[in-house]
Amino acid sequence: MGNEKPTISAFFERVEQHILKKNGVLYESFQIGLAGKRVEIRYWDEKEVSLIRYSVLGRVLPQEKYAVPDAVIWCYTHDVNLYIPDSFRDRPLPEGAITDVYQGKDATGCIRITRSAEMAGADYIRNTYYFCRQAGTDDEDCMLGHPLLRCFYFWAEQENLLILHSAAVGFNHKGVLISARGGAGKSTLSVSCLLEGLDFVSDDYVLLRETGEVNALPLYTMIGLNQDMYRILKPNMPVIKTEEKRNGKKFFDASAYSFQEQLPIKAILFPHVTEGSEPRIAPADQGPVLVKLVHSSVSQIGGRRDTERVRRMIARLKPLPVYEFSLSKDLKQNVEVLKNFMEGL
Numbered sequence: 001m002g003n004e005k006p007t008i009s010a011f012f013e014r015v016e017q018h019i020l021k022k023n024g025v026l027y028e029s030f031q032i033g034l035a036g037k038r039v040e041i042r043y044w045d046e047k048e049v050s051l052i053r054y055s056v057l058g059r060v061l062p063q064e065k066y067a068v069p070d071a072v073i074w075c076y077t078h079d080v081n082l083y084i085p086d087s088f089r090d091r092p093l094p095e096g097a098i099t100d101v102y103q104g105k106d107a108t109g110c111i112r113i114t115r116s117a118e119m120a121g122a123d124y125i126r127n128t129y130y131f132c133r134q135a136g137t138d139d140e141d142c143m144l145g146h147p148l149l150r151c152f153y154f155w156a157e158q159e160n161l162l163i164l165h166s167a168a169v170g171f172n173h174k175g176v177l178i179s180a181r182g183g184a185g186k187s188t189l190s191v192s193c194l195l196e197g198l199d200f201v202s203d204d205y206v207l208l209r210e211t212g213e214v215n216a217l218p219l220y221t222m223i224g225l226n227q228d229m230y231r232i233l234k235p236n237m238p239v240i241k242t243e244e245k246r247n248g249k250k251f252f253d254a255s256a257y258s259f260q261e262q263l264p265i266k267a268i269l270f271p272h273v274t275e276g277s278e279p280r281i282a283p284a285d286q287g288p289v290l291v292k293l294v295h296s297s298v299s300q301i302g303g304r305r306d307t308e309r310v311r312r313m314i315a316r317l318k319p320l321p322v323y324e325f326s327l328s329k330d331l332k333q334n335v336e337v338l339k340n341f342m343e344g345l
Contacts, residue, residue, distance in 0.1 A: 008109035011085075012123040015130060018082060019074060031066050032059040034152075035161055035207050035217050040069035041148075044076050052148050054240040058221030058255035071127040071158075073151050080119050080134040083111075110154065122154035129154050149205070149300065152219065161217075162208040162313055165297040168216035168263055170199035171342040175216055175263035177206070177320070178271060179293040185271045185327045189338070191223055192331040198339065199260045205300075210316060214265045221255040266345040268293070268317065269338075271325040279337040284324040290317055 016024075022044070029042040030053065038061070043049040052075060053060065084102055102113040111121035119132040129151040149163070156163050167178040167190035180186040190203040204224060207217040222240050227248050238253040269281070270289045294313045298306075323341075327334050 008104055008106050008111055008121070009123050009125040010108075011104075011111060012109060012121065012126070012128065012130070015083060015121075018078065019076065022076075022078060031061045031069060032056050033061055034059060034155075034219065035159060035209070037070040037159060038067060039071045039073060039155065041073045041075060043074075049075055051241060054238070054253055055220050055222045055251070057253055058259055059218070071129065071155055073129045073131065073148065073155070075131045075148060075151075077135050078132050080113060080116060080132060083119050083132070084113055084115065112150070120150040120154070122151075122158070124158060127158070156207060157309070160210045162210060162316060163219065163297065164206050164208055164293065164313070165204065165300045166206055166268075166293060167203045168201035168206045168265065169193040169338075170201075170260065170263045171339045173199060173260075173264065174342050174345045175199060175201070175260075175265045176338075176342060176345075177216065177265055177268045177293075177317075178325075179268055179289065179296070180271050181292065181296070185273045187223065187225055188331070189271050189325075189327060189334055191225065192335050193338065194223075194254070194257055196332065196335045196339075198335065199263055200257065201260050201263050208265075208316060210312060214316070214320065216263045216265050218259050218261065221253065221259060222251045223254045224249055224251045265320065266342070268320050268322045269325045270322065271327050274326045274328070277328055277330075279328045279330075279334045280326045281323050281337065281341050282326075284322045286318070286322040289322045290314055293317065 019027075024044075027042045027044055028046075029040050030049075031038055031040045033039075041049065041052060043052075046053075100115045102111070102115070104111045108125050109121060109123045111119070113119045113121075116134050118134065119130060121130045123129070131148050131151050153163050164177065165179075167186050168175055169178065169190050170176065178186050178190055187203045190200070194200040194203070201216045201218045202220060205219045207219050209215060209217070227250070240251040240253055243249045243251070268289060270284055270292075294310055294317075297313065298310060325334075325338070
């Protein structure tokens with residue numbers, strides 16, 4: 001027994017001890033609904049969770065519906081260096097490196113620790129997930145993009161769900177994934193569809209079941225737009241945060257709009273803005289689009305590059321036809337062309 005190799009799950013037993021020493025028994029929490037599951041997010045104070053609460057507002061369950069959760073996510077601030085294994089703690093940084101990362105994975109869980117920055121990990125045995133940021137670390141440096149995305153990724157992996165960096169919209173309950181690099185018009189197109197009353201799941205991230213019908217499920221209820229597109233939103237829509245490192249991009253609480261909890265996906269669109277006056281949708285080469293979509297999804301999450309996960313993403317998306325969408329500057333015209341396209345799917 002004494003020669004047994006320590007597991008990741010045993011590591012997280014010690015993490016829980018650290019949490020309880022820091023008044024973990026006084027934690028607050030809220031529960032959210034994701035893909036038919038109940039996930040409880042636990043935290044020590046409102047500051048640690050404000051970005052998370054607002055970004056998932058449409059998924060938050062009313063308190064009278066609270067029950068035993070299917071999974072738990074801890075979100076808190078602590079000295080991240082406490083969690084680094086002794087064998088790694090005293091190792092010097094590689095020459096020229098600014099930071100260093102410890103990663104581990106086995107059948108019981110996985111862990112990723114960026115020295116003096118953040119810890120994220122999953123305890124598969126207890127269905128518990130962790131996001132800890134270093135005290136004094138700038139919020140934007142640690143949570144740039146969507147907060148807790150890494151924990152959601154770990155959770156989704158256990159639930160046979162994929163997280164894709166993609167928008168999802170539809171018409172008459174037939175949907176498309178909209179995938180593109182930043183600045184290509186993905187969010188502008190999807191939010192234009194939202195404002196025109198089309199079926200809407202997300203403008204940035206979606207969940208996709210790995211089996212059965214290819215249905216897109218929502219992860220967040222916030223939307224992000226660059227400064228030149230603020231004007232298309234409803235007046236006084238609450239701003240969740242502004243990311244100065246991304247040219248002042250703002251994220252808004254869109255929970256006042258109607259979100260689809262499930263949308264059958266029939267195609268993938270790759271939009272780009274052109275100088276032409278007429279929007280146009282035409283068949284495209286599937287390979288490059290799938291590679292860009294999968295690469296973008298994995299890059300957004302960061303951490304361990306799981307080649308098996310990449311393979312499953314591509315296998316799930318491969319049956320879907322791919323189209324290029326040349327966008328015009330007329331937002332309503334773009335939506336009308338897309339709506340007519342989806343009618344014919």
